[in-house]
Amino acid sequence: MQSTTSTLNITVDDLSVTYSNARLALYNANCTVEAGTITGLVGPNGSGKSTLFKSIMGFLQPSQGQIRVGGFPVQKAQKRQLMAYVPQADEVDWNFPINVFDVVMMGRYGYMNLLRIPSAKDRRLVMESLERVNMSDFRHRQIGELSGGQKKRAFLARALAQEGKVILLDEPFTGVDVKTEKRMIDLLMQLRQEGHTILVSTHDLASISTFCDRTILLNQTILASGTTAETFTEENLAMTFGGLPVSSLRQKSRQSEAEV
Numbered sequence: 001m002q003s004t005t006s007t008l009n010i011t012v013d014d015l016s017v018t019y020s021n022a023r024l025a026l027y028n029a030n031c032t033v034e035a036g037t038i039t040g041l042v043g044p045n046g047s048g049k050s051t052l053f054k055s056i057m058g059f060l061q062p063s064q065g066q067i068r069v070g071g072f073p074v075q076k077a078q079k080r081q082l083m084a085y086v087p088q089a090d091e092v093d094w095n096f097p098i099n100v101f102d103v104v105m106m107g108r109y110g111y112m113n114l115l116r117i118p119s120a121k122d123r124r125l126v127m128e129s130l131e132r133v134n135m136s137d138f139r140h141r142q143i144g145e146l147s148g149g150q151k152k153r154a155f156l157a158r159a160l161a162q163e164g165k166v167i168l169l170d171e172p173f174t175g176v177d178v179k180t181e182k183r184m185i186d187l188l189m190q191l192r193q194e195g196h197t198i199l200v201s202t203h204d205l206a207s208i209s210t211f212c213d214r215t216i217l218l219n220q221t222i223l224a225s226g227t228t229a230e231t232f233t234e235e236n237l238a239m240t241f242g243g244l245p246v247s248s249l250r251q252k253s254r255q256s257e258a259e260v
């Protein structure tokens with residue numbers, strides 16, 4: 001078992017997830033997110049990326065298989081505050097009357113008692129996290145009054161305040177301008193340097209090879225996973241976005257050749 005002070009990996013072992021409407025969102029998924037890496041999670045709409053994030057966070061109960069974070073089952077990893085999560089924008093109630101400072105303070109709740117009275121350390125970490133994403137000046141704003149990019153940065157600050165060794169980001173660059181995306185990527189690279197393990201889903205395929213050490217390709221199951229150089233290939237992308245695995249297509253054509 002890994003220690004909580006070192007970098008942590010995520011192991012996904014034969015994971016299947018079925019929603020209550022009987023929709024099978026993921027089946028027999030196997031992969032490892034290596035400790036201390038930035039790993040890109042790539043797949044088309046509806047391929048199961050958010051489902052995988054929510055399973056790693058312990059928000060969804062798998063119908064089969066298991067996930068471990070730093071060697072711990074997800075519920076134990078949650079209790080130890082090992083993971084921090086930046087959700088997709090549409091999963092947040094932007095009308096909820098709360099300002100940016102208090103959203104980021106939510107990242108500290110797991111360290112507080114039931115009365116949730118922030119300590120000096122909690123306040124300091126919230127301010128530092130806001131500073132890191134360049135959002136200090138917006139701390140008194142209601143979250144609903146932020147732009148798309150500012151909302152993403154506020155939630156990234158919440159994840160930083162939580163001090164999770166593993167950071168999961170579900171499409172953090174959607175609706176973000178090029179300059180802000182570049183700044184966020186720089187910050188992710190700093191966090192990797194500081195020993196965080198980062199799993200990030202994105203539809204911005206052009207940026208993957210600029211900052212992801214490793215890539216996981218997903219379409220209801222893991223189709224390929226490994227270093228970005230080996231995995232993020234045209235062939236693999238065609239398989240992920242276009243339908244059947246190239247290998248199975250080859251196998252099929254060999255079969256039909258044999259049948260002729």
Ligand SMILES: Nc1ncnc2c1ncn2[C@@H]1O[C@H](COP(=O)(O)OP(=O)(O)OP(=O)(O)O)[C@@H](O)[C@H]1O
Binds near residue numbers: 020024025046051052
């Ligand atoms: N709460 C739910 N109840 C039932 N089915 C769901 C639910 N959430 C997602 N699904 C289905 O599970 C599958 C995977 O969805 P998921 O949101 O994980 O995909 P995604 O890769 O994150 O998609 P996108 O790129 O569009 O965000 C889809 O077919 C989706 O319709």
